[in-house]
Amino acid sequence: xxxxxxxxxxxxxxxxxxxxxxxxxxxxxxxxxxxxxxxxxxxxxxxxxxxxxxxxxxxxxxxxxxxxxxxxxxxxxxxxxxxxxxxxxxxxxxxxxxxxxxxxxxxxxxxxxxxxxxxxxxxxxxxxxxxxxxxxxxxxxxxxxxxxxxxxxxxxxxxxxxxxxxxxxxxxxxxxxxxxxxxxxxxxxxxxxxxxxxxxxxxxxxxxxxxxxxxxxxxxxxxxxxxxxxxxxxxxxxxxxxxxxxxxxxxxxxxxxxxxxxxxxxxxxxxxxxxxxxxxxxxxxxxxxxxxxxxxxxx
Amino acid sequence: xxxxxxxxxxxxxxxxxxxxxxxxxxxxxxxxxxxxxxxxxxxxxxxxxxxxxxxxxxxxxxxxxxxxxxxxxxxxxxxxxxxxxxxxxxxxxxxxxxxxxxxxxxxxxxxxxxxxxxxxxxxxxxxxxxxxxxxxxxxxxxxxxxxxxxxxxxxxxxxxxxxxxxxxxxxxxxxxxxxxxxxxxxxxxxxxxxxxxxxxxxxxxxxxxxxxxxxxxxxxxxxxxxxxxxxxxxxxxxxxxxxxxxxxxxxxxxxxxxxxxxxxxxxxxxxxxxxxxxxxxxxxxxxxxxxxxxxxxxxxxxxxxxxxxxxxxxxxxxxxxxxxxxxxxxxxxxxxxxxxxxxxxxxxxxxxxxxxxxxxxxxxxxxxxxxxxxxxxxxxxxxxxxxxxxxxxxxxxxxxxx
Numbered sequence: 001x002x003x004x005x006x007x008x009x010x011x012x013x014x015x016x017x018x019x020x021x022x023x024x025x026x027x028x029x030x031x032x033x034x035x036x037x038x039x040x041x042x043x044x045x046x047x048x049x050x051x052x053x054x055x056x057x058x059x060x061x062x063x064x065x066x067x068x069x070x071x072x073x074x075x076x077x078x079x080x081x082x083x084x085x086x087x088x089x090x091x092x093x094x095x096x097x098x099x100x101x102x103x104x105x106x107x108x109x110x111x112x113x114x115x116x117x118x119x120x121x122x123x124x125x126x127x128x129x130x131x132x133x134x135x136x137x138x139x140x141x142x143x144x145x146x147x148x149x150x151x152x153x154x155x156x157x158x159x160x161x162x163x164x165x166x167x168x169x170x171x172x173x174x175x176x177x178x179x180x181x182x183x184x185x186x187x188x189x190x191x192x193x194x195x196x197x198x199x200x201x202x203x204x205x206x207x208x209x210x211x212x213x214x215x216x217x218x219x220x221x222x223x224x225x226x227x228x229x230x231x232x233x234x235x236x237x238x239x240x241x242x243x244x245x246x247x248x249x250x251x252x253x254x255x256x257x258x259x260x261x262x263x264x265x266x267x268x269x270x271x272x273x274x275x276x277x278x279x280x281x282x283x284x285x286x287x288x289x290x291x292x293x294x295x296x297x298x299x
Numbered sequence: 300x301x302x303x304x305x306x307x308x309x310x311x312x313x314x315x316x317x318x319x320x321x322x323x324x325x326x327x328x329x330x331x332x333x334x335x336x337x338x339x340x341x342x343x344x345x346x347x348x349x350x351x352x353x354x355x356x357x358x359x360x361x362x363x364x365x366x367x368x369x370x371x372x373x374x375x376x377x378x379x380x381x382x383x384x385x386x387x388x389x390x391x392x393x394x395x396x397x398x399x400x401x402x403x404x405x406x407x408x409x410x411x412x413x414x415x416x417x418x419x420x421x422x423x424x425x426x427x428x429x430x431x432x433x434x435x436x437x438x439x440x441x442x443x444x445x446x447x448x449x450x451x452x453x454x455x456x457x458x459x460x461x462x463x464x465x466x467x468x469x470x471x472x473x474x475x476x477x478x479x480x481x482x483x484x485x486x487x488x489x490x491x492x493x494x495x496x497x498x499x500x501x502x503x504x505x506x507x508x509x510x511x512x513x514x515x516x517x518x519x520x521x522x523x524x525x526x527x528x529x530x531x532x533x534x535x536x537x538x539x540x541x542x543x544x545x546x547x548x549x550x551x552x553x554x555x556x557x558x559x560x561x562x563x564x565x566x567x568x569x570x571x572x573x574x575x576x577x578x579x580x581x582x583x584x585x586x587x588x589x590x591x592x593x594x595x596x597x598x599x600x601x602x603x604x605x606x607x608x609x610x611x612x613x614x615x616x617x618x619x620x621x622x623x624x625x626x627x628x629x630x631x632x633x634x635x636x637x638x639x640x641x642x643x644x645x646x647x648x649x650x651x652x653x654x655x656x657x658x659x660x661x662x663x664x665x666x667x668x669x670x671x672x673x674x675x676x677x678x679x680x681x682x683x684x685x686x687x688x689x690x691x692x693x694x695x696x697x698x699x700x701x
Contacts, residue, residue, distance in 0.1 A: 111360035134358025148370035
């Protein structure tokens, strides 16, 4: 439930192992092999970046809170574990996910407004008929088994802020790392508090050395290595002088948080930032539009 | 998105359920009684949401309250909250399938008023209250406010299990992006509405549910609503009117709220209205007092003076006082109420089956045959015409969401 992630549908039904997720996707690919060869798509994270940017445009126009955007992203991620993206109109799906997420996060938008705004951005892809979005909402909810309550890492972040007296810079960096994690599979793989801890850890470690991503990733892995090798209580010698990092590492080492999970999340994020460098909006748009137009999914 | 319409593999409502009859309707839609089939065993209550606009052909988007209810229903599991079996979206309609409950508190109270105004046995009341509070504690621990607790929404199964139903107005209070006041302006059937809501509070809390529980407790004892006010209707300006008559009913029994006992009273938006209440009305200036009301009620219904298994006694009064505290911050929480002496004085835990040892037989829920076609798109009005509820003279008080 809202307060209780452990009893939530998110934990019970929508947190996958990497293996499960791989199997699900392989099955999708096998089932739609012809579509896959006919309509190749960039790396999933790149299309996610593209859709996230579209979603953000929509949200900005309607000055919607980040929380609703995050919920919409999770809806999209869930939906596409059940439906092959090449059989859908992603512009309609993302507009619908946004419309639904706004209602769920208590900042509702009228369906006509959402359709109107979506038409402004993607006139070729979104029909002016409100009923299309309404119908898509049924599919979205059905595929998610009406399990619409999403637990986000933002709340844990607020708790950690107090615990570690994080500065506003650290918080805002952690916040944007959390925003970025929705571009990966992490929301389908790990509980929100793990994501929050990872984000705080990255923010605290990264901040003093705002160098290139690669250099940072070395720092992170080294720091985490220390955490893994250091039993509770004792301190990681490599990081003396950085009290906060120290405290955080001790806390992680003492706690019940699986270090492996933190390492994995960190790696996923670092790898996201590496892939990001090859992002090309034009290519993404063209490849998505190819199957939308080619298969008449905009109708 | 025609290629998305491959919903044929999904469950169909007629594939799993046979509708037996119609139970009730409200602003949300209609509720049917159904029998499971094809592997689905037992009886069910199916709530069908009506489309937002009557006679609308296409999809128009699902109302926010339906979305809330669906999301909460799939998430909540507790023995004292009505269990949601599944939700089916089919042919532009939404069906929530619930476990079936044979009775509800409104029907039980009604049965007692009909049979010579015989009291509900003290043990039954204690068990009902205990189960109700446990369900509410679960909701509140999960950051869910019910906001519409009333006897008609408290289900009782034939095994005497009490289950909170109708989460149609329930909301999460963990992280409201907008204040909870915006969106739907009027919440909670007026007779069970907490004083802070009547006085225009915008930042209300789970305490509103505990006030309603207090009113329900009083109603189980006296077989009539304790504060039976007349609702002031919304005027054309769409502003929420002050519910003068309802506030007056409360004051007539428990007296005017005092700022000594409720420090934030003077900052309530409608605070100034209170002074006009007291002018000239005798019962307002000299309230009966909850204590007097309580003992008179116990006397009227011939509860003996002891033992605790036969009468709610002075512990019952103390619990009622705690639930009907004006100050929402001092009002008992569900957790505190469950630890109240009232539930302990018997020496044993309240019965898990509220009917245990009561010797009462309650009539079965009435099911009408007039409309068995759950899939028909025409929804003839929303009145509970010809149904038992009407005979109580208690139409659905819930206003449409603003």
